[in-house]
Amino acid sequence: DAGVTQSPTHLIKTRGQHVTLRCSPISGHKSVSWYQQVLGQGPQFIFQYYEKEERGRGNFPDRFSARQFPNYSSELNVNALLLGDSALYLCASSLDRGSSYEQYFGPGTRLTVT
Amino acid sequence: AQSVTQLGSHVSVSEGTPVLLRCNYSSSYSPSLFWYVQHPNKGLQLLLKYTSAATLVKGINGFEAEFKKSETSFHLTKPSAHMSDAAEYFCVVPGVGTYKYIFGTGTRLKVLA
Numbered sequence: 001d002a003g004v005t006q007s008p009t010h011l012i013k014t015r016g017q018h019v020t021l022r023c024s025p026i027s028g029h030k031s032v033s034w035y036q037q038v039l040g041q042g043p044q045f046i047f048q049y050y051e052k053e054e055r056g057r058g059n060f061p062d063r064f065s066a067r068q069f070p071n072y073s074s075e076l077n078v079n080a081l082l083l084g085d086s087a088l089y090l091c092a093s094s095l096d097r098g099s100s101y102e103q104y105f106g107p108g109t110r111l112t113v114t
Numbered sequence: 115a116q117s118v119t120q121l122g123s124h125v126s127v128s129e130g131t132p133v134l135l136r137c138n139y140s141s142s143y144s145p146s147l148f149w150y151v152q153h154p155n156k157g158l159q160l161l162l163k164y165t166s167a168a169t170l171v172k173g174i175n176g177f178e179a180e181f182k183k184s185e186t187s188f189h190l191t192k193p194s195a196h197m198s199d200a201a202e203y204f205c206v207v208p209g210v211g212t213y214k215y216i217f218g219t220g221t222r223l224k225v226l227a
Contacts, residue, residue, distance in 0.1 A: 004157070033214065042204050042217030043158070056213040090158065092215075103215060105150075105158040 002026070004093050004106035012112045013081050021076045021109045025093030031055075032074040033103060034066060037088040049074055050096070078111075086113045116141050118188075118205045120218035128226045133177075133192040135221045137205030140186065147188045148206040148215070149179055158204070164188060175199070200225045 035043035045058040049068035092103035121136040149161040162173025205218040
């Protein structure tokens with residue numbers, strides 16, 4: 001079975017631009033979470049979506065938004081990019097929305113903002 | 115609030131010697147706890163998880179961890195390090211009443227030949 005997939009793998013953007021990152025969960029998984037991992041740190045929770053609705057949000061500005069589609073895939077959007085948004089963005093899927101459900105992580109999208 | 119603290123951002127061991135990566139948690143109750151591994155340019159992989167069953171948890175690749183409530187610890191161990199164990203290791207606790215994972219700051223394991 002395919003794992004969590006993310007696209008693109010790498011991305012270079014300029015300050016002020018907008019970016020869209022995509023994630024496809026494991027088949028049968030209804031929950032998708034997004035994390036930001038800045039170099040040298042542990043991942044930080046951004047969003048969780050379950051059944052197309054936002055179920056949790058981390059301490060990130062409104063420039064960050066996401067959505068989940070009927071097929072449970074998800075997009076993370078970041079507007080007005082800042083240099084500090086440079087990070088590895090990880091998507092994780094799980095069967096259900098509870099935090100005790102194991103989350104399966106994708107390989108991530110490496111975003112570089114110049 | 116839930117939190118985890120990983121002691122030692124970098125650990126070096128020689129191949130064939132034991133591995134010990136430290137994690138202490140803060141929680142008002144007995145939480146679930148996880149260890150994840152991240153190899154360079156790869157996603158996070160679950161090594162093992164504690165969910166209030168047996169306190170000694172065995173994971174993949176010969177790793178194990180022991181939940182000690184009295185010490186609020188969940189240290190990761192392996193009897194004999196292999197070169198392929200070189201990676202970043204994260205201790206994780208699920209947030210209470212939320213759906214997020216709370217990650218420690220990570221420990222980078224280096225295995226010397």
